[in-house]
Amino acid sequence: MSDHHRNYGLYLHIPFCKQLCYYCDFHFTVSLRWKEPMVQALVKEIRMRAGEAADWVITSIYLGGGTPSVLSPQELQILLNEVAAHYTMAPDPEITLEANPEDLTPSYLTELKSITTINRLSVGIQSFSDSHLKVMNRRHTARQAMDAIKNAQQKGFTNINLDLIYALPGLNNRQWQKNLEIFHSLEVPHLSAYHLTIEPQTVFSYYQKKGRLKPVGDAVSVRHFQTLMDFSREAGYEHYEISNFARPGCYSKHNLGYWTGMYYLGFGPSAHSFSGLERSWNVANNTQYLQELENERRPLAEKEIITPVMSYNEFVLTALRTMWGVSFEELHHRFPEYSSRFESGIQKFVADGQVLYNHSAYFLSNKGKLMADYIISDLMQVE
Numbered sequence: 001m002s003d004h005h006r007n008y009g010l011y012l013h014i015p016f017c018k019q020l021c022y023y024c025d026f027h028f029t030v031s032l033r034w035k036e037p038m039v040q041a042l043v044k045e046i047r048m049r050a051g052e053a054a055d056w057v058i059t060s061i062y063l064g065g066g067t068p069s070v071l072s073p074q075e076l077q078i079l080l081n082e083v084a085a086h087y088t089m090a091p092d093p094e095i096t097l098e099a100n101p102e103d104l105t106p107s108y109l110t111e112l113k114s115i116t117t118i119n120r121l122s123v124g125i126q127s128f129s130d131s132h133l134k135v136m137n138r139r140h141t142a143r144q145a146m147d148a149i150k151n152a153q154q155k156g157f158t159n160i161n162l163d164l165i166y167a168l169p170g171l172n173n174r175q176w177q178k179n180l181e182i183f184h185s186l187e188v189p190h191l192s193a194y195h196l197t198i199e200p201q202t203v204f205s206y207y208q209k210k211g212r213l214k215p216v217g218d219a220v221s222v223r224h225f226q227t228l229m230d231f232s233r234e235a236g237y238e239h240y241e242i243s244n245f246a247r248p249g250c251y252s253k254h255n256l257g258y259w260t261g262m263y264y265l266g267f268g269p270s271a272h273s274f275s276g277l278e279r280s281w282n283v284a285n286n287t288q289y290l291q292e293l294e295n296e297r298r299p300l301a302e303k304e305i306i307t308p309v310m311s312y313n314e315f316v317l318t319a320l321r322t323m324w325g326v327s328f329e330e331l332h333h334r335f336p337e338y339s340s341r342f343e344s345g346i347q348k349f350v351a352d353g354q355v356l357y358n359h360s361a362y363f364l365s366n367k368g369k370l371m372a373d374y375i376i377s378d379l380m381q382v383e
């Protein structure tokens with residue numbers, strides 16, 4: 001196993017949102033009634049499962065959701081204190097809070113800075129255009145988003161990520177470019193830019209069926225992605241993963257962990273955990289989650305044993321999406337049984353200029369990034 005496995009993370013899922021975004025299929029509820037019992041249940045789960053991480057040194061904590069910023073800074077710190085009391089922490093762990101702009105008011109930010117140990121913010125901006133925010137049913141305006149970021153920086157939060165969405169129906173390339181320019185003007189070190197996918201069970205999917213929403217065509221997708229890549233090069237952001245861009249070195253430790261085989265425990269409804277040999281996930285139902293913990297039981301939904309082929313596929317999938325690519329050494333060391341098949345399979349993409357290689361790894365060229373999903377699925381193995 002490579003050194004990457006020396007990273008350990010904790011994920012806390014906060015399953016509340018104030019409003020339903022039309023593209024979203026994450027697990028959450030808009031009823032805040034259960035906020036306090038949920039915090040208490042999370043505290044219990046954090047304590048209960050400490051034994052699973054007895055020899056771990058935690059390098060990152062991620063508060064995700066849902067919308068964790070619906071919790072008060074006091075409630076967030078109750079959770080972080082519980083972690084600190086039962087887990088061994090690295091000296092300088094990355095502690096990220098996912099937040100929606102409308103929650104990041106000056107007073108909230110002041111408390112966040114003074115009460116909590118959170119040192120990184122990931123803000124769901126999605127768009128800097130009010131009309132597009134409306135289309136997605138986001139609660140904030142473009143102005144609120146820009147003010148939230150400036151306020152956060154003034155209070156001393158410099159390690160910030162913004163999420164943006166492209167390939168949204170009705171978003172033209174000039175408007176997409178404008179979103180990127182505004183992002184740039186805010187001087188934050190990290191960007192996650194996601195292609196809109198219309199997931200089943202979302203309002204967008206319903207609109208699509210009714211003919212009220214038409215997904216953009218391939219040409220638009222490609223153009224937006226090309227604009228994104230040109231922007232990142234010119235603005236000095238490393239395209240270190242298909243959807244992620246960072247000022248040199250300002251990577252998200254936690255996300256990088258996910259792509260490099262980090263072990264992690266996930267707390268809260270629907271949260272996943274991974275320990276190398278096994279993946280498990282909690283029940284995705286808030287009431288059931290609360291009940292299980294009430295009865296002192298881990299709210300487990302299911303677990304699966306990771307087979308060698310699953311582990312290989314995951315390695316190919318995540319490594320090829322990063323700028324470091326598939327390392328020859330790691331491939332041969334961890335997957336000797338698949339390495340020759342991988343190397344013969346990848347030659348056609350090398351010949352077409354979609355995959356490049358240096359002395360130590362294969363990685364996607366810009367041309368290859370445009371068809372990453374295809375290349376990756378072609379290289380995967382079936383059991």
Ligand code: SF4
Nearest residue numbers: 017020021024065066
């Ligand atoms: S996108 Fe975020 S804020 Fe919107 S519904 Fe989904 S989890 Fe909640």
